[in-house]
Amino acid sequence: MDIRENYNFWCTSPYFDEDTKAELKSISDNEEEIEERFYKNLEFGTGGLRGIIGAGTNRMNRYTVRKATQGLANYILKENAQEKGIAIAYDSRNKSTEFAWETALCMAANGIKAYIFPELRPTPMLSFALRELGCTAGVVVTASHNPAEYNGYKVYWEDGAQITAPRDKDIIAEVNAIKSYDEVKTMSREDAMEAGLCEIIGSDMDDRYIEALKKLVLRPDAIKRQADKIKIVYTPLHGTGNIPVRRILKELGFENVYVVKEQELPDGNFPTVPYPNPEDKKAFALALELAKEKDADLILATDPDADRLGIYAKDPSDGEYKSFTGNMSGMLILEYLLSQKKELGILPKNGAVVTTIVSGKMAKRIAKAYNVKLIETLTGFKYIGEQIKFFEQDHSNEFLFGYEESYGCLEGTHARDKDAVVAVMALCEAAAYYMDKGITLCEQMNNLFETYGFYKEDLCTITLKGQNGAKQIAAIMEKIRKEVPAELGGSEVLALRDYELGIVKNPKTGEEKGTGLPKSNVLYFELENDAWCCVRPSGTEPKIKFYVGVRGTDSEDAEAKMNTLMCGVRALAEEE
DSSP states (O other), X not given: OOHHHHHHHHHHOTTSOHHHHHXXXXXXXXXXXXXXXXXXXXXXXXXXXXXXXXXXXXXXXXXXXXXXXXXXXXXXHHTTOGGGOEEEEEOSSTTHHHHHHHHHHXXXXXXXXXXXXXXXXXXXXXXXXXXXXXXXXXXXXOOTTSOTTEEEEEEEETTSSBOOTTHHHHHHHHHHTOOOGGGOOOOOHHHHHHTTOEEEOOTHHHHHHHHHHHTTOSOHHHHHHHTTTOEEEEEOTTSSOHHHHHHHHHHHTOOEEEEOGGGTSOOTTOTTOSSXXXXXXXXXXXXXXXXXXXXOSEEEEEOTXXXXXXXXEEOTXXXXXEEEOHHHHHHHHHHHHHHXXXXXXXXXXXXXXXXXXXXXXXXXHHHHHTTOEEEEEOSXXXXXXXXXXXXXXXXXXXXXXXXXXTTEEEESSSOSSOOHHHHHHHHHHHHHHHHHTTOOHHHHHHHHHHHHOEEEEEEEEEEOOHHHHHHHHHHHHHHHHHSOOSEEXXXXXXXXXXXXXXXXXXXXXXXXXXXXXXXXXXXXXXXXXXXXEEEEEOSSSSEEEEEEEXXXXXXXXXXXXXXXXXXXXXXXXXXX
């Protein structure tokens, strides 16, 4: 079926609802828009679905969600794993509630019991709940930090982590095998509930989650002494974090928590921010105003599904609020956890920290200082979650902390995905502890730089949308792969890791060895003086990303090295 035939089918078939048809008929004269909506099926990738909300095969709508769910259901049935059911959560985005229920009712129609939260919940709570319920799988309806026009669908397996190889490929195959909407099953909510194939997850799950987090607190005495002094401004950015974040802080005793009222309530249009992402400084505009009014010590922001945390902290040297990258906040928490566990005598001999290849390299030095193993995975927190499963299977290591540069981390094993709620708790605990010692978070961050080196990271992103954009991204990757530069930004290329080919190559000697990681379309340049650059297409957005990192002798040296390297990276990108 070609693009126009597919479009006409959606406009006329009795299978599709009238609102869908009306939306499509409104673009009948816009060939470009019709092509964008129908030139392909919305891809079920290694993490699930993510796309623009709207009618069409290449959009997020109830029909593409149903189709994806039917494929997942078929896989579960083939694995004979249907007895344990599936857990479902959703965030504040437009259509999230609808898509979550479409998922539940499709599963129910296939004889697979669906446990669904009654209201929006953070992604980490889904990871927690499916393990508590003993489910086979889980789904979170969210597009994470993407703009308002997006929604998505993330798939988890029984260990609580997002699906990884080879299961992801097997599920994708089942989804792609569905050629007709006639194959997709559904049923009414009333019938599903009556048949016991759909159950609402009770509030006791929230209680169990909060209690699991509170068990991770290391210095309740420090919190008790400083809880009435430290001032915290928090914004959920119209997302799911509002209730659990405020609850955990209240139950730990923090008294001065000020919520940005304009961003407190869930709203899928995200009216106060262009981009609901705590990585974007614009998202903090209202929070910064409130912080100055309250003379706050900390500013915290979580993304719509509350798996990412962004922070600002007041710098006593000039009274200004300084932003922390995901690497910086991750290192603050990591140093705090390891130092306190060591001091308390509970740091395990086989402890492990897990991070990704594109995250900051200070973690290597911190891990070495505490005699803790550091493991690097491919980009994506699902690989960090997968490591926890491996540890449990072979008893090789005890998981201590996982983090990635994109503002996500995990303390504990209650969840197997990044958790902004536990990150808030850990960071506020650390802030209270250091305040108890007369140190601010900004001062502690400077201490880490002085101790371990002035590490600095940056990101160059090129957005290339649509069908042509995807082709351009593929061409860029192929050209860099074939024409490896001898130097980048004035730094010699010591090795190129090609994760697609699974090799690490020395460009001077031609010597090759294996990467030790699964295949992925990623190129990584090891550069002299601890510098590096990693190039990869985004798995969730129409972007190609150039991650870079340097280590300097001081902040000025690190800044200069970063500027030089970024010039080289931009030149490489522009050449393509």
